[in-house]
Amino acid sequence: EPEVTQTPSHQVTQMGQEVILRCVPISNHLYFYWYRQILGQKVEFLVSFYNNEISEKSEIFDDQFSVERPDGSNFTLKIRSTKLEDSAMYFCASSVFRTPAQPQHFGDGTRLSIL
Amino acid sequence: KQEVTQIPAALSVPEGENLVLNCSFTDSAIYNLQWFRQDPGKGLTSLLLIQSSQREQTSGRLNASLDKSSGRSTLYIAASQPGDSATYLCAGLNYGGSQGNLIFGKGTKLSVKP
Numbered sequence: 001e002p003e004v005t006q007t008p009s010h011q012v013t014q015m016g017q018e019v020i021l022r023c024v025p026i027s028n029h030l031y032f033y034w035y036r037q038i039l040g041q042k043v044e045f046l047v048s049f050y051n052n053e054i055s056e057k058s059e060i061f062d063d064q065f066s067v068e069r070p071d072g073s074n075f076t077l078k079i080r081s082t083k084l085e086d087s088a089m090y091f092c093a094s095s096v097f098r099t100p101a102q103p104q105h106f107g108d109g110t111r112l113s114i115l
Numbered sequence: 116k117q118e119v120t121q122i123p124a125a126l127s128v129p130e131g132e133n134l135v136l137n138c139s140f141t142d143s144a145i146y147n148l149q150w151f152r153q154d155p156g157k158g159l160t161s162l163l164l165i166q167s168s169q170r171e172q173t174s175g176r177l178n179a180s181l182d183k184s185s186g187r188s189t190l191y192i193a194a195s196q197p198g199d200s201a202t203y204l205c206a207g208l209n210y211g212g213s214q215g216n217l218i219f220g221k222g223t224k225l226s227v228k229p
């Protein structure tokens with residue numbers, strides 16, 4: 001069964017450094033998402049992306065964050081200047097359509113640790 | 116603003132028992148509700164999706180129901196097995212702006228004892 005693939009599985013970065021998290025959505029999916037889960041807390045929506053632009057973003061997704069689909073397969077999340085509070089598990093998800101009938105499929109996540 | 120709550124936070128049952136996990140949401144204007152399984156340190160595996168026009172969905176030993184009027188969903192697991200041990204998350208899809216995003220509960224951590 002097709003899967004959403006995320007790399008790396010674990011990223012350790014010094015505070016203030018830039019980090020790029022990578023995702024390969026399921027190939028025929030058109031809608032892409034990033035979520036994050038701080039340890040012990042709920043999974044939170046960050047941003048959704050369709051047709052090469054952001055469709056919706058949460059309050060968390062401030063100017064430090066950006067997303068890009070640099071080619072036909074990858075979907076990336078960039079954090080420009082990381083903070084300690086950015087430490088979390090980051091999940092990429094994709095769906096075929098935006099209709100309510102279509103589930104979002106999640107990757108295994110990237111654990112981001114900021115030192 | 117949509118809030119999703121899951122009770123209990125943790126549940127321990129003996130193998131073979133039937134069990135129910137609860138999920139409640141504050142805004143009945145959801146478009147669908149999705150149940151996920153999360154194993155420790157792993158991603159989210161989609162189990163069932165119930166559209167707002169449906170009342171329940173079944174997959175194997177799992178049955179999920181949705182009652183929009185009361186703001187509740189349940190996940191029923193029949194004949195539980197140790198392999199069912201995981202955290203179960205429910206998430207409601209709200210259409211905000213041009214595209215929906217999932218609002219998650221905190222999850223119920225299930226432990227099935229052999």
